[in-house]
Amino acid sequence: MSxxxxxxxxxxxxxxxxxxxxxxxxxxxxxxxxxxxxxPLEAVSIMLNGAFGYDEGVGYTLxxxxxxxxxxLAVAIAFHARLFNIGGxxxxxxxxxxxxxxxxxxxxxxxTILLLPIGIIAAxxxxxxxxxxxxxxxxxxGSHIVITTIMFNFIASAVxxxxxxxxxxxxxxxxxxxxxxxQSTWMPFMHEMLAVVGIDVTRTPLNLSxxxxxxxxxxxxxxxxxxRWGYALRTAGQSEAAAVYAxxxxxxxxxxxxxxxxxxxxMVAVNEVMGVHHRVILNFTAGYGFTGIAVxxxxxxxxxxxxLASLLFGVLYQGGAxxxxxxxxxxxxxxxxxQGLIILFxxxxxxxxxxxxxxxxxxxxxxxxxxxxx
Amino acid sequence: xxxxxxxxEDRNLPPAxxxxxxxxxxxxxxxxxxxxxxxxxxxxxxxxxxxxxxENGAGKSTLMSILYGFYQADSGEILINGKPTKIKSSRxxxxxxxxxxxxxxxxxxxxxxxxxxxxxxxxxxxxxxxxSNAREVLEHLSAEYQLSVPLDAITGELPVGQQQRTExxxxxxxxxxxxxxxxxxxxxxxxxxxQLFRVLQALKDRGVTIILITHxxxxxxxxxxxxxxxxLGEIVSTQRxxxxxxxxxxxxxxxxxxxxxxxxxxxxxxxxxxIEVHNxxxxxxxxxxxxxxxSFNVKRGEIVGIAxxxxxxxxxxxEVLAGIQSPxxxxxVINGHNVTSTTxxxxxxxxxxxxxxxPEDRLRLGLIKSFSAAESSVLGYxxxxxxxxxxxxxxxxxxxxxxxxxxxxxxxxxxxxxxSSSFSGGNQQKLILARELxxxxxxxxxxxxxxxxxxxxxxxxxxxxIEIRDANCAVLLVSVELDEIMTLSDRIxxxxxxxxxxxxxxxxADKTTLGLMMANAMDDAA
Numbered sequence: 001m002s003x004x005x006x007x008x009x010x011x012x013x014x015x016x017x018x019x020x021x022x023x024x025x026x027x028x029x030x031x032x033x034x035x036x037x038x039x040p041l042e043a044v045s046i047m048l049n050g051a052f053g054y055d056e057g058v059g060y061t062l063x064x065x066x067x068x069x070x071x072x073l074a075v076a077i078a079f080h081a082r083l084f085n086i087g088g089x090x091x092x093x094x095x096x097x098x099x100x101x102x103x104x105x106x107x108x109x110x111x112t113i114l115l116l117p118i119g120i121i122a123a124x125x126x127x128x129x130x131x132x133x134x135x136x137x138x139x140x141x142g143s144h145i146v147i148t149t150i151m152f153n154f155i156a157s158a159v160x161x162x163x164x165x166x167x168x169x170x171x172x173x174x175x176x177x178x179x180x181x182x183q184s185t186w187m188p189f190m191h192e193m194l195a196v197v198g199i200d201v202t203r204t205p206l207n208l209s210x211x212x213x214x215x216x217x218x219x220x221x222x223x224x225x226x227x228r229w230g231y232a233l234r235t236a237g238q239s240e241a242a243a244v245y246a247x248x249x250x251x252x253x254x255x256x257x258x259x260x261x262x263x264x265x266x267m268v269a270v271n272e273v274m275g276v277h278h279r280v281i282l283n284f285t286a287g288y289g290f291t292g293i294a295v296x297x298x299x300x301x302x303x304x305x306x307x308l309a310s311l312l313f314g315v316l317y318q319g320g321a322x323x324x325x326x327x328x329x330x331x332x333x334x335x336x337x338x339q340g341l342i343i344l345f346x347x348x349x350x351x352x353x354x355x356x357x358x359x360x361x362x363x364x365x366x367x368x369x370x371x372x373x374x
Numbered sequence: 375x376x377x378x379x380x381x382x383e384d385r386n387l388p389p390a391x392x393x394x395x396x397x398x399x400x401x402x403x404x405x406x407x408x409x410x411x412x413x414x415x416x417x418x419x420x421x422x423x424x425x426x427x428x429e430n431g432a433g434k435s436t437l438m439s440i441l442y443g444f445y446q447a448d449s450g451e452i453l454i455n456g457k458p459t460k461i462k463s464s465r466x467x468x469x470x471x472x473x474x475x476x477x478x479x480x481x482x483x484x485x486x487x488x489x490x491x492x493x494x495x496x497x498x499x500x501x502x503x504x505x506s507n508a509r510e511v512l513e514h515l516s517a518e519y520q521l522s523v524p525l526d527a528i529t530g531e532l533p534v535g536q537q538q539r540t541e542x543x544x545x546x547x548x549x550x551x552x553x554x555x556x557x558x559x560x561x562x563x564x565x566x567x568x569q570l571f572r573v574l575q576a577l578k579d580r581g582v583t584i585i586l587i588t589h590x591x592x593x594x595x596x597x598x599x600x601x602x603x604x605x606l607g608e609i610v611s612t613q614r615x616x617x618x619x620x621x622x623x624x625x626x627x628x629x630x631x632x633x634x635x636x637x638x639x640x641x642x643x644x645x646x647x648x649i650e651v652h653n654x655x656x657x658x659x660x661x662x663x664x665x666x667x668x669s670f671n672v673k674r675g676e677i678v679g680i681a682x683x684x685x686x687x688x689x690x691x692x693e694v695l696a697g698i699q700s701p702x703x704x705x706x707v708i709n710g711h712n713v714t715s716t717t718x719x720x721x722x723x724x725x726x727x728x729x730x731x732x733p734e735d736r737l738r739l740g741l742i743k744s745f746s747a748a749e750s751s752v753l754g755y756x757x758x759x760x761x762x763x764x765x766x767x768x769x770x771x772x773x774x775x776x777x778x779x780x781x782x783x784x785x786x787x788x789x790x791x792x793x794s795s796s797f798s799g800g801n802q803q804k805l806i807l808a809r810e811l812x813x814x815x816x817x818x819x820x821x822x823x824x825x826x827x828x829x830x831x832x833x834x835x836x837x838x839x840i841e842i843r844d845a846n847c848a849v850l851l852v853s854v855e856l857d858e859i860m861t862l863s864d865r866i867x868x869x870x871x872x873x874x875x876x877x878x879x880x881x882x883a884d885k886t887t888l889g890l891m892m893a894n895a896m897d898d899a900a
Contacts, residue, residue: 007793226766231749231756238742244698245731245739246754247722362404 008354008361014300018346020353021298022312025345029338036329043323043330050322051315057322059190059204065307065314066206066271069213071292072310073220074264076301080224081257082237087134087149088265089289090156091127095266097160098126099273100168100178100280107182115185119274120212120267127266128259130156135258139251145258153289164282177281187275207275209267216264217303223260233257265289297347309346316342393456395420395552395583396441401450403436410436412607414450418552418600423574423584425594425615428604429627429828431798434587437604438554442474443467454552473545477557479537483530487523488512491544508547515546519576534683535566542573553577554585559593563683564856564889571597591620603627628829635833637840639881640864645674647707648817648848649695654704656690656872664690666872667704674816677839677849679863679880681856683892687872688852689734692821695850696731697724709817709848725754730810734821734852740806741794748790751776751809779808784834800831807835811842818842821852836862856888870894 030040051061071088078085085091102122107115134148164176173179190206224230236243236253243250272284295313299305320335345352394417401414411433418424428434439445441452443461452459454470461467467474481490488505491512497504509525516522523532523539532540538558545553555574559567574584574597586598594601595615602612603626611626625631649672656665665687672678680688693699695708697719705714709727713719724731733739741750752761752772761772776790783804785797794802803823810818820839824832839862843849853859859866860883868876868891876891890896 222766226769228756228762228765228767231767234745235742235753235756238744239738241735241738242740242742242753245696245721245733246756247720247725 008358012357012361014302014305017350017353017357018298018300018305021346021350022342024353025338025342028345029341032334032337033330036334038327038329043327046326047315047319047323049319050326051319054202056202056204057318059202059206060321061311061314061318062190062210063204063206063271063276063314064317065310066210066213067268067288068291068295068310068313069217069306070264070267070271071289072295072299072306073216073303074261074289075292075296076299076303076306077220077224077233077264078257078261079296079301080230080237081233081253083135083138083254083257083261084146085131085149085258085261085265086146086293087131087152087262087289088268088292089285089287090149090153091130091262091265092268092285092289093153093156093160094130095123095127095269096273096280096284097163098122098266099269103181103185103274104168104178107185110184112184116187116274119185120270123266123269123273124263125266127269128263131258131262131265132255135255138258139254145254157283160280161282164280168280178279180279183278185274186278187270189275205276207271209271209275212267212270214307216267217307220264221303229256265292291343294343294347297350298343312342313339392420394418394453395422395455396585397453397456398437398441399451399453401437401440401447401452403433403440403445403447405436409607411440411447414607414609416602416609416612418583418585420455420583421578421581422599423578423586423597425598425601426585426587426604427589427591427594427601427623427627429589429830430800430826431828432604432627433607434604435556436607438474438556438585438587441467442472442554468548468550471549471551472554473542473548473550473552474554475538475541475545475556475558477560479541481529481537481540483528485529486526487529487532487540487543488525490529490540491525491547495548511547512543515543518580519546519573521546521573533566534561534685535563535569538562538570539573550582552583552585554587556587557589558586559588559590560854561684563893564885565893565895567593591623594623595620605629624829635836635861637836637861639879640676640843641879641881643673643676643864645676645846645848647671648674648676648709649850650707651695652705652707654691654694654701654706656687656694656699656702658690664872665694665702668869668872668874669704670867670874672817672848672850674848675843675846676864677843677851677862677880679851679853679859679866680869681859681866681888681892682854682869684854686869688869689821690872691869692731692734692819692850692852696729696733696819697721721754725813728813728816729819730813730815730817731819732807732810732821732823734825736799736802736806741802743793743795745794746790747780747785747792747794747797747805748773748776750794751779751790751805753809755809755813776805779805779812782812783808783838798828799826800828800835803827803835804831807838811838814845815842815847818847818849819852820849822854823851824853824855824858832858856885856892859883860885860888868892 033040033043050057052058071092074088075085099119099122102118106118130152134145134152137143137148138145168178169176170179187207187209191201191203194201224233232248233253235246235248236250240250268285268288273280277284291313295306295309299309316339320339323330324332324335396418398414398416401411403411414437426434436445440447441461443463443466446462452461459470461470482493488508492504492508497507512525521539521543523536523543529537529540558570562570578584588594598615600612601615601618601623603610603623605627652669653667654665655663655667658664682688690699694701695706698721700715700718701713702715705712709729711719711727737743741753755761761768773790777788780788785801785804807823823835823839827835839849851862863880865880866878866883866888867874868888870892875894876896878888
């Protein structure tokens with residue numbers, strides 16, 4: 001029987017099912033840990049403790065979360081227009097190029113108050129520009145956006161290697177990275193800002209970008225659900241024919257949406273380049289763009305869900321690193337496998353439990369309805 | 375309701391000695407809140423044609439899906455030829471001798487007829503042997519039941535009537551003794567429908583049991599032996615067709631008495647032209663001519679109906695006039711604005727110059743299923759000032775406006791927050807019509823206004839279309855329902871393969887002539 005058209009209440013759809021998916025993933029992860037002779041419970045407690053147990057852990061967790069929010073939002077907004085943007089990785093990378101270029105040119109001349117917004121805008125513009133090309137090809141030439149965005153990841157990677165090795169490299173340096181930007185371009189660290197108001201926390205990479213990420217969540221939510229542009233975007237995503245009927249130009253929606261998506265992905269550079277490394281380095285994107293797909297899937301393409309999913313992945317990254325450190329038998333690869341299980345269950349198999357939930361719900365629901373009427 | 379029920383049960387069907395072909399006992403099926411089928415008892419005599427009628431959403435399709443194994447009943451029993459049978463999949467249904475011809479054909483269009491018939495019933499891994507066996511069997515079947523179909527033709531290139539025969543052959547090839555046909559005449563001309571009925575008659579004479587699901591009461595009266603009426607998931611009556619009448623059946627279907635609709639026809643409207651089409655020719659992406667050099671006009675205060683079998687260019691015509699597709703060559707004047715391929719007017723501009731369009735396919739174009747009714751009720755008008763505040767949509771004013779539309783057109787339930795897909799077809803259509811008519815159009819383009827709409831809503835929709843005509847609007851109506859065209863139109867144009875092949879005044883239109891025109895067979899008849 002088909003259950004996909006049966007509506008479930010929101011709390012089952014967005015809370016219960018994702019939580020059950022995570023539990024299933026953890027169960028299988030537990031089996032693996034058990035199989036290699038370690039205690040799954042202990043592993044979980046090390047992970048959670050590593051992620052939340054002390055202020056440094058929290059800082060790292062939220063720092064990772066920031067990246068996932070940006071890339072998750074990028075995938076989600078495109079998804080609402082039924083565009084599958086696999087290119088977050090490349091867009092983030094090119095976003096870094098934008099930050100690098102403006103700062104290499106300007107960091108000696110302008111004050112922080114101007115440099116920070118310029119850096120953010122540069123990251124967004126370059127990310128958007130990198131997404132614009134596949135978008136244009138999709139809209140006007142019919143090249144499938146999944147294919148082109150994947151290809152553009154490779155192109156971005158190659159371009160960045162070339163530029164960092166041959167053009168932007170610090171003169172005289174052996175490692176392919178730019179010079180460090182002047183301190184006036186640095187995104188304020190969270191521990192610095194908290195120190196100003198008298199709260200003392202350990203130094204972590206967590207910086208102001210985290211707040212920027214939360215603001216982006218709010219803006220994306222408003223854009224998609226509260227403006228006429230978002231209305232047009234959702235209409236085009238649901239039915240291109242209906243969009244045309246309603247006087248909306250689907251091609252334009254593809255271009256605009258992908259540019260916003262690319263800009264959001266480009267923001268990863270704000271966190272990484274402006275916030276942490278203060279220079280452009282090779283592969284600073286470290287797969288965040290790809291993980292963003294899982295984040296968006298898990299967060300059901302809703303900003304609130306994306307924050308929660310990003311937090312989960314933040315925990316997995318930070319707690320996982322701690323786990324590999326604390327339990328020598330659990331290697332870094334094992335942690336990646338556990339992350340993979342979570343992505344598998346909450347992404348690819350997200351709807352596996354749904355038919356069962358529908359059955360249970362239908363069995364319980366009529367009783368309630370009858371009770372209400374009687 | 376109680377009365378009618380007993381009335382129906384009083385007329386007992388003649389007892390038969392053979393076991394019943396199909397017997398359903400207390401079948402119940404529920405989808406969430408909706409009880410789609412409630413305690414269905416149905417007895418189908420072998421070797422008869424049994425009609426099942428009911429409004430959309432009455433539970434006909436669910437019942438047949440249960441019989442064909444797409445769904446399983448929550449409770450109840452199915453007996454085939456007197457034996458209790460569990461039908462868990464369509465494979466079980468086929469094994470029990472049940473064949474089904476769906477409303478939308480389940481054919482692979484790029485396969486030949488023979489390949490389609492074989493699909494899923496191959497006898498070995500190598501096709502050659504199966505094919506030669508099948509060819510023999512099929513030729514025998516075609517001859518026996520007058521079901522001639524060219525076996526080696528590509529299915530997609532055949533007319534719909536022949537595709538439907540392919541479906542019937544498919545079922546017979548699988549030894550179906552019970553044939554279920556779901557709305558079989560929806561895509562046929564009246565003449566093709568008559569042919570189909572002759573085939574069904576031949577099948578019946580050779581002992582095949584046929585269940586005919588339709589909402590066309592005339593067909594029920596013409597061909598069935600017994601008829602059951604479904605309403606709100608229950609069987610409210612089963613009786614011999616000879617003992618009843620269309621009026622009585624319609625009343626049972628709707629649950630109340632229906633006025634026959636009759637509207638005054640306007641023979642010689644004296645208004646100016648709302649639409650003028652000159653030598654319009656439109657080709658599609660593949661270069662096929664969809665509209666072939668047509669010219670006509672629609673005056674203000676006049677309804678011009680376009681009759682024709684689906685797929686003869688009517689849909690393209692509507693989309694071109696609404697600005698969705700570009701006119702190829704030729705031109706048209708709509709509400710005083712001249713349109714050619716170089717001076718195209720977008721759908722957005724069309725709305726602004728007082729041309730409103732109720733699209734044929736309401737689920738694909740007219741609304742967005744996942745949107746709330748309020749959101750769907752501004753589709754196309756989402757940029758209007760009154761629905762926006764600065765950069766934000768003003769959801770409160772959208773909801774208020776939607777509520778008003780719902781009240782004016784009796785959309786039920788009148789809840790703007792409900793998802794568009796939760797409304798029945800009729801209520802969705804009323805909402806779309808309300809949205810477009812609220813703009814007081816001076817030209818109205820309407821496609822299939824009552825497709826999949828229940829009888830109760832049809833009355834209101836027709837009434838509203840007449841009202842807008844009387845408000846001096848030029849109305850172009852496209853419909854595949856000949857009855858609808860004849861009820862509403864002041865003038866009728868018939869389209870065939872992109873051309874206008876006939877014109878009639880609404881006041882002296884008759885079905886036979888229109889049917890012949892629709893098949894472009896006027897010359898043959900003369």
